[in-house]
Amino acid sequence: MSSRCYISVYSTMTVDGRIASRTHYSKLSCPYDLKRLHELRAKSDGIMVGANTVIVDDPSLRVKYVEGKNPTRIVVDGLLRTPLEARVYTLKTARTIVLTTTVAPRDKVEALKGLDVDVIEFPGRPPIDMRRATEVLYDMGLRRVMVEGGGELLWHLFKDGVVDELRVTLSPYIFGGRDSVSLVMGEGFSTIEDARKLKLVSVKVCECGQEVHLEYEVTG
Numbered sequence: 001m002s003s004r005c006y007i008s009v010y011s012t013m014t015v016d017g018r019i020a021s022r023t024h025y026s027k028l029s030c031p032y033d034l035k036r037l038h039e040l041r042a043k044s045d046g047i048m049v050g051a052n053t054v055i056v057d058d059p060s061l062r063v064k065y066v067e068g069k070n071p072t073r074i075v076v077d078g079l080l081r082t083p084l085e086a087r088v089y090t091l092k093t094a095r096t097i098v099l100t101t102t103v104a105p106r107d108k109v110e111a112l113k114g115l116d117v118d119v120i121e122f123p124g125r126p127p128i129d130m131r132r133a134t135e136v137l138y139d140m141g142l143r144r145v146m147v148e149g150g151g152e153l154l155w156h157l158f159k160d161g162v163v164d165e166l167r168v169t170l171s172p173y174i175f176g177g178r179d180s181v182s183l184v185m186g187e188g189f190s191t192i193e194d195a196r197k198l199k200l201v202s203v204k205v206c207e208c209g210q211e212v213h214l215e216y217e218v219t220g
C-alpha cells in the first residue's frame, strides 16, 4: 500500500451544519476562530480547497494573524473551471498545485503551467479518486494537508476514506435553505453502518463565548 498525506479538515459552520448560505455568504468565524484556523494553516504543508470555493471566495490561502510559512495551495478542479485570474494563481505567495483530469481543456492546462502552477492530471473523467490524490501529494513531499472545504470536496474525501481528523467550529447562526452549502454535500451515506464514524477528542468553548470548537478523530 502506498503512503498518503494526513488529512485534517477545518470548517466553521452554523449550528444547522451550513458552511455557506444560499447566497454563498460564508464569513462565520470570530477573530479567535480565524486565529485558530491560521495556526493550523501554519502547521500544514498544504491547504486544499475545491473549485467552487476558489470561484466564489477567491481566497489567497496565506497565513495571517500568526507567524508562519505559507503552505502549498492545492486546488481540486476536475474540469479546470477556476479562472486564471484567481488569487491562488496570480499571487505568488506560495506554490500552487492543481489536481485535475485528462478531460480538462488543454489550453487551460497550458495557461496554468505558464503561471508556474503545478498541474497534476489524473486519467479519465472526474471525480478524481482522492485516495490516489493523497498518495500523489505524499510523493510530492506533502505530509500534512489541511482541507478548508467546500462541501462537495469534503464529500469526495470522506467517501474515499482519507479524512484523518475533523475540526469544526459551531457558529451561533442558522442559515437553513435547500440551496445553502452543508459541511458535506455529494450523494451522502445512507445509514450509520456506512456513514463515516467519528471519535470526539475535544470540546472547547471559544474565547468569544459564543462559538464551540470540536475536534474529532475519524475512526472508520
Ligand SMILES: NC(=O)c1ccc[n+]([C@@H]2O[C@H](COP(=O)([O-])OP(=O)(O)OC[C@H]3O[C@@H](n4cnc5c(N)ncnc54)[C@H](OP(=O)(O)O)[C@@H]3O)[C@@H](O)[C@H]2O)c1
Residues within 6 Å of the ligand: 010, 011, 012, 013, 018, 019, 020, 024, 025, 026, 028, 049, 050, 051, 052, 053, 054, 056, 057, 076, 077, 078, 079, 080, 081, 126, 127, 128, 129, 130, 148, 149, 150, 151, 152, 153, 154, 156, 181, 185
Ligand atoms: N465556512 C467555511 O469554513 C467554508 C470553507 C470553505 C468553503 N466554504 C464555502 O463553500 C462553498 C463552496 O462549496 P461547494 O460544495 O459548492 O464546492 P467546493 O467543494 O468548493 O468545490 C466543488 C467542485 O470542486 C471540484 N471537485 C471537488 N472534488 C473533486 C474531485 N474528487 N475530483 C474532481 N473535481 C472535484 C468539482 O468541480 P467540477 O464540478 O467542475 O468537477 C466540484 O464541483 C462556497 O460558498 C464557500 O464560501 C465555506
